[in-house]
Amino acid sequence: MSNKDFYLHFVKELIKFSPRLGKNEQKTAKFLEAYLKEQGIPFIVEKFHTSYPKNIKTCLVVDDKEIDCRPTSFVDGKITRKSKVINSLLDYEGGANINFNPKSDDLSLAQHYHFPSLAINKKDLVQLMSGEEIEGSIDVERTGFLSKNILVGNKNNPQYLVFAHYDCLETGATDNASGVSTMMGVIINHQELLENCLFIFSGNEEISYDRPQYWGRGFRILEKRHPRLFKEAERILVIDCVGNGETKLSTDEEFVSECFPIKNIKKFRKKILVACADLKKLYEIYHSAGDTVDQLSESHLEQAARVVVKFLKNR
Ligand SMILES: [Zn+2]
Numbered sequence: 001m002s003n004k005d006f007y008l009h010f011v012k013e014l015i016k017f018s019p020r021l022g023k024n025e026q027k028t029a030k031f032l033e034a035y036l037k038e039q040g041i042p043f044i045v046e047k048f049h050t051s052y053p054k055n056i057k058t059c060l061v062v063d064d065k066e067i068d069c070r071p072t073s074f075v076d077g078k079i080t081r082k083s084k085v086i087n088s089l090l091d092y093e094g095g096a097n098i099n100f101n102p103k104s105d106d107l108s109l110a111q112h113y114h115f116p117s118l119a120i121n122k123k124d125l126v127q128l129m130s131g132e133e134i135e136g137s138i139d140v141e142r143t144g145f146l147s148k149n150i151l152v153g154n155k156n157n158p159q160y161l162v163f164a165h166y167d168c169l170e171t172g173a174t175d176n177a178s179g180v181s182t183m184m185g186v187i188i189n190h191q192e193l194l195e196n197c198l199f200i201f202s203g204n205e206e207i208s209y210d211r212p213q214y215w216g217r218g219f220r221i222l223e224k225r226h227p228r229l230f231k232e233a234e235r236i237l238v239i240d241c242v243g244n245g246e247t248k249l250s251t252d253e254e255f256v257s258e259c260f261p262i263k264n265i266k267k268f269r270k271k272i273l274v275a276c277a278d279l280k281k282l283y284e285i286y287h288s289a290g291d292t293v294d295q296l297s298e299s300h301l302e303q304a305a306r307v308v309v310k311f312l313k314n315r
Contacts, residue, residue, distance in 0.1 A: 007243065007301035010181035011173055011293055020168045021052055022145045025203055028166050029148045032180070032201055036152065039188055043152045048221045050147045050204045053140035058118055060098070062131035069118045071138045072099060072109050074209060077116025079136030085128065088119060089283065098136070100125060106288035109169050112207060112214055147203035149222050152187055158198035160312055161229060163260070164239040165205030165218060169287040174295045176205075179239035179275070182304045186312075189305075193312050198229065206287075216261035223262045230264065236272045237311060242304035243296040245278030249311060275308060 014020070017028040029045075036043050058071040060079060072088070079096055086092050088099035088110035096116040101108035107121045116138050120128065128134070147167075164179035180201060187199055202218035210217050223230050230236070237249075238260045250256065251273050257265050259274045276282075277300065285291040 005298050006185055007181045007305070008293060008296065008298045010184055011177040011243075011296060011301075014166065014177035014180060015171055015173050015293065018168060018171045020166060020172060021206070022054065022143055025147060025167045026145065029150060029201075029203060032150055032166060032184075035184070036150075041152060041187060041191070041194075043150050044155070046149045046151065046222070046225065047146050048149070048204075048218075049144060050208045050217055051142050051144040052207045052209075053112070054143040056139040056141050058136075058138045058140070060118060060120065060134070060136040062128055062134050064133075065127070067120055067124045067127065068107060069098075069120050069136070070107060070109060071117070071140050072111065072119045073113050073115060073117035073138055073140065074142075074214070075114065075116060076138050076140060079116060079118060079134065079138070081134045083116075083134070083136070085125075098128065101283070101286060101288075103283045104285060104288055104290065106285060106290035108285075109287040114211075142209065147218060149203055149218055150201040152199040152201070153194040153197050155198055155229075157232065158196060158229065159234045160197040161233045161236045162197055162199045162239065162308070162312070163202050163219065163237070164200075165202045167203055167206050167218075169206050170289050171291045173291050173293045174244050174282055174285065175241050175287070175291060176239075178241060178243035178296055178301060178304070182242055182275075182301055182308060183239055185301075185305050186308050190309055190312075193309070197312055213261040219260060219262050223264065230262070230268060234271065236260070236268065237275060237308065238272065239275045239304070239308065241279075241282050242275055242277045243301040244281045245300060247275055247277045247300070247304040247307045249273045249275055249307065273311070275304065277304065
């Protein structure tokens with residue numbers, strides 16, 4: 001891989017495996033391992049079991065016309081006229097639903113639910129709302145696979161832990177090929193950081209059968225296996241969704257808890273930061289086929305890497 005436009009090139013390589021779930025997540029991990037090997041950078045791999053809901057057959061028919069939809073639930077079931085139509089960017093506690101992302105022009109899998117649920121494109125709302133008969137069904141299968149966390153750097157007494165998840169729903173250029181590419185560039189260009197930092201390419205962030213939070217399983221597995229690393233690290237940096245604007249480091253406790261739902265979040269959240277860029281832009285393509293490389297720029301990815309390096313070098 002050439003050095004010019006490294007970051008965008010690396011994102012393009014990663015999204016070839018999308019959606020990076022199950023077998024595709026495993027292929028992505030293999031690609032990362034091969035790349036590290038090629039660069040002569042040592043790493044260790046920690047495997048763990050997980051599972052995700054795989055779409056078998058999900059459909060939605062309104063007055064005999066089929067509407068484009070995708071399952072967003074862990075369970076099978078039926079959708080009828082009585083099912084709620086909800087905004088997938090807001091919290092929701094109810095039952096069976098049809099959801100849409102009001103900020104997105106694409107079909108967005110913003111959230112998953114523990115009751116029958118499917119997502120539609122907001123452009124199909126009028127057709128749905130004016131329909132007389134609504135018939136939908138969700139058929140998903142719990143599908144297990146071996147996921148991996150890939151650890152690079154100081155595994156004994158790192159001052160900093162740095163995370164970037166490499167799995168994704170749909171295309172996942174911003175979320176989070178951008179963060180993986182940034183972290184890879186930082187590792188390769190600043191190998192002196194491996195002395196003080198432990199970098200973790202985390203698997204299975206997006207979706208698992210864990211409760212109460214179905215996301216972040218890869219983070220929690222590492223926390224469970226290495227409680228001392230979490231306790232003793234000075235700071236923990238999570239790189240998630242950069243390169244689509246100016247990257248900043250957020251310490252907002254609510255945001256940090258959403259992005260990094262580890263078990264002991266209350267204990268550790270004061271030392272956790274999230275590197276992220278334009279959230280408004282993110283929600284327009286969130287967990288959708290619209291999250292392509294067009295969202296990103298080389299200069300913004302380079303800037304993200306500079307922010308990360310500056311932070312890790314304490315400057
Ligand atoms: Zn993410």
